[in-house]
Amino acid sequence: MSGITKFEPIIVADIGGTNARFAVVTDFDATSSQFVIAHHQTFVSAQFDSMQSLLAAYIQALPFAQPQRAALAVAGPMKGQTVNLTNLGWCFTLTELQSQFQLSQLKVINDFAAFAYAAPYLQAEQNLLVKAGTPEQNANIAVMGPGTGFGAAALVFNGESRTVLSCEAGHISLAAVTDLQRQLLVEINKEVSHVSVENVFSGAGLERLYRAMAKVNNLPVEPYTAADISQLALSGQSDICHKTLVQFCEWIGSVAGDLALTFGARGGVFIGGGILPRMQEVLLHCDFSQRFVQKGIMTHYVQDIPVTLVTQDNIPFIGAAASLLVH
Template sequence: MFEPIIVADVGGTNARFALVSAFDKSTKQITFDNIQKFSSLDFESFADVLAAYVRTLTVVPKKACFAVAGPRKQDTVFLTNLGWQFNVSDIKARFGFEQFKVINDFAAFAEAAPYINNDENLVVKNGEANPHGNIAVIGPGTGFGAAALVKGEDSNVVLSCEAGHISLAACNELERNLINALSDEFEHVSVEHVFSGQGIENLYRAMAKVHNVDAKDIDAPTITSLALANDDTICVKTLTQFCDWIGAVAGDLSLTFNATGGVYIGGGILPRFQDKLLASEFSKRFVAKGKMQHIVEDIPVVLITQDNIPLLGAAASLDEN
């Protein structure tokens, strides 16, 4: 018999909670009840916002798993953007959880990957996923996250990493020039320096410099809006480059993780300009891997547009059925 699970997705802006009342791994069917969203800024601590959700329940489950946007060091979890921290053992004792797990939000994304329905999301690149192959998840958002679900004979393991901080590679003359321009601002030009919200602004300034144009003092939403409206040449070039270049990065990570089971892209940025992404050279750049092209050609890439992935991943991480 399935025991209900409290799951949560706790970020710098909002904390979303839900009650998982059913989870059938064989059919990949999951039932969420009592979904609640709280503004994190309205609470002084993680324990306070969790208590607010618990008050909405008639019975408090004995199992809980939370996906958080922050690191864990031994028993302590840090939510950097909120200035919160809590001890896992303290929360477990205070709320009477028999099982309590806290995982990184991209680890939750990786855990959720086998249960994602591609029909509910956007297929960016077609391919034939190996059902026994590793799955990579990446995402440009506030930063750049990545993880992998590594398939084993008896069980799966989530591999977290810091791929956002690897060196960004140039594949053509324009990109070499852009990296040179970015190097004037950053000692080390990383993937995150381009593929994040702040990264769009960095890329825009570099693109303006490469084209000998004075950059305007505009933020990422404005750059995106002007590009989609075709109202600014440098903004258009910036967004086009963003979509093309992330294809190369995604292809690199697919080889790094041996992700023959597929690549899923999350984060809050790319869903805002899906048509631009589909019209870009993303797929061409993804497969341009020399001797390994025959491997990456078969890897499907899906952009996640549904919004329950961290909750699904938290449930998958804890459920043992």
């Protein structure tokens, strides 16, 4: 039986530059903390000229009356009430969208804010524990992940209320903690004047890290893509590519520990993005956990923080819906 009676359905969406995925959250079971998600549909974003026409197409396809609530996760910047989807050339305001579709509630959040909102509702059996620990109840949670870029956010608890803190952690300076990393930074710094977290932990960053690793090891640099590097490493065809992946996974452990300290994330750290799920074995067997806790006098602070690699589907839908329910 549902934990909430007369649940008002919510249109949820994950709007990206390539695809736009929609669904309707039809119920929420408070006992299991799980959302019921149905009526999935995917559109090619570029086939529409605006957010309004895209949303209208989904609503028209529903076999029932339009829900009065909507929550959208978008891969784009927001400023006040204005949302810009740069890759699509779309710009809209929340007020206009809410008025046009006569919505009683509308929320638009970025994709990593959705990840943070979703964190308390994830199912442990669908995800992968990378570092064991004991999360504190009602403590801050950090989310992060490398993909096309690097995103991060935090779910912040304040007594009985909670909210999401968005940030630009991908652009903080990347620190070296080993002699090898210091050598790698020197090489990477020849390509980019500011070595940020995103400059290493992203698709393009993996390629940059490979080039630096080859140079440090006095090997020729091949024109490998990120996909090439991963494939050659995981298939055992290239030792230098495998070393690159190991370094990628270990170094991101340091970054995860830094963000755990920054956000006070004693409720846990969750890692997503499109890259790390493809290199699970390397992540599990490298020194990720040791790098995560190597924080000098604050090692005790991060020692018991668990880290989870999120492979569960529908995170943007869950997070979007959750953003309407938190207070």
